[in-house]
Amino acid sequence: MATRFPSHQLSSGLYVSGRPEQPAKERPPTMSSRAVPYTGGDVKKSGELGKMFDIPGVGSGSGSNSGSGPVPGHPPVLKPTRLSNSSQQTSGSVRSGPNSGPVKKTSGSGPMAVLQPTGLITSGPLGSSAGRRPGQPDPTGQSGKVVYGPAVTSLTEERRFGFKVSKVAMWAFLVMVLMGLVVGVFLMVAVKKALILVMVVAVFVPVVIIFLWNLAWRKRGLLRFLREYPSSELREPIDGQYVKVTGVVTCGSIPLESPFQKVPRCVYVSAELYEYRGWGGKLANPQHHFFTWGCRNSEKYVADFYISDAATGLRALVKAGYGARVVPFVKSETVVDVTKNNKDLSPNFLSWLSDRSLSSDDRVMRLKEGYIKEGSTVSVMGVVRRNENVVMIVPPREPTSTGCRWASCLLPTYVEGLILTCQENQNVDVIAV
Known part of the structure; x- marks a missing residue:
C-alpha cells in the first residue's frame, strides 16, 4: 500500500521518512567582511583603499605582499568566515562577477584625485602640475618667472586712448592751415603789406596752441x-x-x-x-x-x-x-x-x-x-x-x-x-x- 509520505532506505538498512539527500552544489564565491585594523588616518595602512590611488602599503615592495601578514603593533586580522544561505540572502553582500576587480584609470577624465594622509580627496598636492587648473601660474623655478595660461590676460599693448577726432578732420585742418599760409604770403607780396600775413597767423596760432595743450594734458x-x-x-x-x-x-x-x-x-x-x-x-x-x-x-x-x-x-x-x-x-x-x-x-x-x-x-x-x-x-x-x-x-x-x-x-x-x-x-x- 502506497504511503503519502516518501521514505528511503539508508545504507544500514533502516528506513526513514523523507527524500534522499542530494549532493550539495558548489556555491558561488562571496565577498565577506573582515575585521580591519585601525590605521590612525594613514592611507598606506588602509589596504585596498590605498591601492585604488596607487599608494604603496606598509611593507609593500618587490618580493613582499602587503596582505601576507598582520600589521605590526595592531591586533591580528580575523580570517573571513563562510556565511550561511540565510545570511547570504539578507546580508546584502556583493557577489563577485565579471565587473568586479580593481578600479582602472581613465585617461580622458583629467588627473586622478590624490588621497591625502588626512583622508581628504583633493585635485592634487600643492605645487604639483597634475592638479593645476588651466590658467593657474606655472612657476619655472623657485625664483623663476611665472608663466600664466590663457585665462590670464597679458597686456602687451600700450593703453588705448587718444583724441576722438577723425583722420579726415585732421587732414582737412592741415590743408586749411597750409592754404592760409600760402594765400597770406601771396597777398603780402602782391600788396606789399605784412598785415595780412599777421592776421592769418593770428587765426591759426590759437588752434596750434590748443592742439599742443591737449597733447600735454590729455592724460591728466x-x-x-x-x-x-x-x-x-x-x-x-x-x-x-x-x-x-x-x-x-x-x-x-x-x-x-x-x-x-x-x-x-x-x-x-x-x-x-x-x-x-x-x-x-x-x-x-x-x-x-x-x-x-x-x-x-x-x-x-x-x-x-x-x-x-x-x-x-x-x-x-x-x-x-x-x-x-x-x-x-x-x-x-x-x-x-x-x-x-x-x-x-x-x-x-x-x-x-x-x-x-x-x-x-x-x-x-x-x-x-x-x-x-x-x-x-x-x-x-x-x-x-x-x-x-x-x-x-x-x-x-x-x-x-x-x-x-x-x-x-x-x-x-x-x-x-x-x-x-x-x-x-x-x-x-x-x-x-
Whole structure:
C-alpha cells in the first residue's frame, strides 16, 4: 500500500521518512567582511583603499605582499568566515562577477584625485602640475618667472586712448592751415603789406596752441574725468548699461603674484624695466631718444576678479581675463634704482634679469612695479551683464569718450576697453578678504 509520505532506505538498512539527500552544489564565491585594523588616518595602512590611488602599503615592495601578514603593533586580522544561505540572502553582500576587480584609470577624465594622509580627496598636492587648473601660474623655478595660461590676460599693448577726432578732420585742418599760409604770403607780396600775413597767423596760432595743450594734458584730463564720473550701485543698472562701480576686490579662481616682490593674491600685477640713454648710450627700444628713459621690458597681467559694491555689498564678476581689453591706471612704485654710483646689484634683481634673459652690464636702470592686492578699493568702468542671479562687468564694444571739456580746453578723448583705476598706495597694508 502506497504511503503519502516518501521514505528511503539508508545504507544500514533502516528506513526513514523523507527524500534522499542530494549532493550539495558548489556555491558561488562571496565577498565577506573582515575585521580591519585601525590605521590612525594613514592611507598606506588602509589596504585596498590605498591601492585604488596607487599608494604603496606598509611593507609593500618587490618580493613582499602587503596582505601576507598582520600589521605590526595592531591586533591580528580575523580570517573571513563562510556565511550561511540565510545570511547570504539578507546580508546584502556583493557577489563577485565579471565587473568586479580593481578600479582602472581613465585617461580622458583629467588627473586622478590624490588621497591625502588626512583622508581628504583633493585635485592634487600643492605645487604639483597634475592638479593645476588651466590658467593657474606655472612657476619655472623657485625664483623663476611665472608663466600664466590663457585665462590670464597679458597686456602687451600700450593703453588705448587718444583724441576722438577723425583722420579726415585732421587732414582737412592741415590743408586749411597750409592754404592760409600760402594765400597770406601771396597777398603780402602782391600788396606789399605784412598785415595780412599777421592776421592769418593770428587765426591759426590759437588752434596750434590748443592742439599742443591737449597733447600735454590729455592724460591728466582723462584721469580727472574718470575720478569725477559718478559711481553706481550694482542693484540699479540694467543689462547692457555702462556704469562705474567702486568697491573692494577679491581674487577669482586664479590669483596673481607680483613679478619682483612676489606679493601674493593680486588681481593685477605689472613690472616695467626702464633704462636711461645718455649721449651715445644703448637703446632700450627702437623709439628710445637721447637723454630720456626708455622701457626695455614690460610685464602686465590681469585676471577675472570680483568686486563688492561699497554701498550695497553686492558682488559682481569682472571679466578681465581670457584676452579681454583692459586699460589699467595703476600707479607703479620704483623698487630698484641702479645708478653709476650704485653698480652692485642685489642677487634678487640679478636673478630677475636672468630669468628674462636680460643683460646686467653697465647701465642706468630703474625697475617699477605695480599691483592691486586683494582687499584694495578700486573703480571699474564697463558694461553690466545679468544672467539670472549672476552680475558681470564686461568690456564695452564701443570706445568710451570723455566728451569735449570746454572748461579745460580739452578735446574729446576716447578709451577702448575695460577701465581699471586704483588710487590707493600699495605699500600700505590693505584689509585681507
